[in-house]
Amino acid sequence: MEALGLSLPLIEPGDDLPSMILKAADQIGGLREGDVVVVSSKVVATAEGRVKELSKIRPSLRAKRIAAKSGQPPELVELILREADRILKIRRGVILTMKRGLICANAGVDQSNAPKSKAILLPRNPEKSAERLRLALISGAGARIGVVISDSVVHPLRLGTVGQAIATAGIEPVIDCRGKLDLYGKPLKITYRAVADQLASAAQLVMGEAGERVPAAVVREVEIELVERPKLSPKISPRRCLYSGVKL
Amino acid sequence: MEALGLSLPLIEPGDDLPSMILKAADQIGGLREGDVVVVSSKVVATAEGRVKELSKIRPSLRAKRIAAKSGQPPELVELILREADRILKIRRGVILTMKRGLICANAGVDQSNAPKSKAILLPRNPEKSAERLRLALISGAGARIGVVISDSVVHPLRLGTVGQAIATAGIEPVIDCRGKLDLYGKPLKITYRAVADQLASAAQLVMGEAGERVPAAVVREVEIELVERPKLSPKISPRRCLYSGVKL
Structure with a gap:
């Protein structure tokens, strides 16, 4: 199995991300049948224009109250409250939330790798974004390609982030x-393997979190099932979750 | 970055695991400076003789009571109770526990890939096992090698397992x-990256969970800091954990 980072130019709202990925893939001889392209949710969201100017956000009273507790700008907290489906915990510097069945910090609202005074949200519908990207890559590369939109996530009792698939297309x-x-x-005894999450983590080993401009990677020569419609989802309902009811 | 699976013969208690890994690595041209060897905790524990014959275990009353609830054999539950530092949840088919600062299913006591009527525990001291393995691999390969002992773990609200580093040696x-x-x-905003966990997940993409006999992998050409004594641990105390106090 091989993971190869893709250097992209700075992404701006409205950019044609599939074309930029196809062009970057020329450095590695182009995309091949069965390649999985892992892309950071950040660049997908940016290309989709999910970028907010903080000064234009009017924080609610609730946002101001929570901002005082979390030590974040009230405008940022307002965006987090709008994006989150549920608030799990408010802590200095971070609000732990649920969004679209994912546990995520700050509902995915993030100022890093965003222009000053701006914040980037998660893609509005990551599954749709992944499928759109897949179709464009297939049409550009003339080969069947899988897509994973990845994000960084912290797990209980662990220091540091790993990769997680917030959406996939074309793979099981x-x-x-x-x-x-x-x-x-x-x-x-192990009944399921979360390969999309493993792909996201493998890709992050060659992608950058900081200013490296490597927000995507190609994972190739990995045993993965290419499908049009996946049968399983990596997300499960809280009721089915092994951790459900556990107070950490 | 490349991840290459290592096919090993069936491991038995007392086997010389480092020699077997070195021999298997001949298939990929031997181990090179900077390679990280990821090994499943299962084979490390087996070579160390951490294998228990279930019929020789006398279950306590508590084990019998929990076994009735979890639907597992009382002897297995007895081993789980002895191995666990804390029981987090009892559910049909699995007991969620804490052990050595890790959240793990059944305290790592596992019957899969164990001979019939036997169970394999986690290595007694994974950090020591990793360091011993590292020194033996360095001496055999004549190159600086990093070691990750990996296990499969399920994360909240996710279906399926990913890799997690239960111990490392020679890498940050x-x-x-x-x-x-x-x-x-x-x-x-992201302050730490859990590269050992990412390495464990990348390796699992080429390792087998079932009867494939690929319980180890070499990850190479990855930016990783080789060190004699790591400064950080991937484990954090419940107090520092972002999820602390959160009821899932």
Whole structure:
């Protein structure tokens, strides 16, 4: 398996991201059948124009109250409240939220790699963005390509971020291992493998979080099932979650 | 970045795992300076003899009570209770626990890829195991090598497992990004990157969970800091954790 970073120019709202990815992929000999393109949610959202000028945001009373507690600008907190489906925790410097079935810091509203006084939101509909990107890449490359839109996520009791797939297109994001046998012919205890999340983490090893301008990567020669319509979702409802009801 | 699976013969208690890894690495031209060897905790524990015959375990009353609730064999639950530092949740088929600062299913006690009627525990001291393995690989390969002992972990609201580093040796497992600047010269919001966990996930894309006999991988050409003594740990105390106090 190989992961190759793609250097892109600075992305601006309205940019044609698929063309820029195809052009960047020329550096690695172009995209090939079965390649998975992992793209940071940040550049997808930026190209889609999901960039907000903070000075134009009118914070509510609630945003001001929470801002005092979290130590973030009230305008930023206002955006977070608008974007979040649920607030899980308010802590100095960060608000832990649920959004579209994902646990995420600040509802994905982020000032890093955003122009000064601006904040970037998550893509409005990441699944749609992933599918649009996939179709454009397939048409440009003339090969079947998988797409993962990735974000950075912190997990319980761990220091540091890993990659997580906020949406995928063209690949089965979870491998169903039920029925597979272990070394001794017994059915496996591990029933599903979160390959899309593993792809997002592998890609982040060659992508930059800072000013490196490597917001995408190609993962190739990996056993992955290309599909038109995935059967599984990497997201599960709180009710089905192993952690449900656990107070950490 | 490249991740290459290593096919190993069936590991038995007492086996010389470093020699077997070095031999398997011949298939990929041997280990090179800067390579990171990711090994499943399962084979490390097996070679160390951390294998228990279930029929020899006498379950306590508490184990029997929990076994009735979780639907697992009382002998297995007894081992889980002995291995766990804390029980977080009892659910049909799985007990969520804390062990050595990690959240893990069944305290790492696992029957998959174990001979029938046996269970494999986690390595007794994964950090020591990783360091021993590192020194043996360095001495065999004549090159500086990093080691990650990996396990499969499920994260909140996600379906499927990803890789997690339960111990590392010879690498800085977390990259401190504080002070780094983003595209626009502003300090980064993401302060740490959990590269050891990312390496574990990347490796799992080429490793098998089932009977594939690929319980290790070499990750090479990745920007990683080789160190004798890491400064950071990927584990944090519940008090410092972003999820602390959050009921999921």
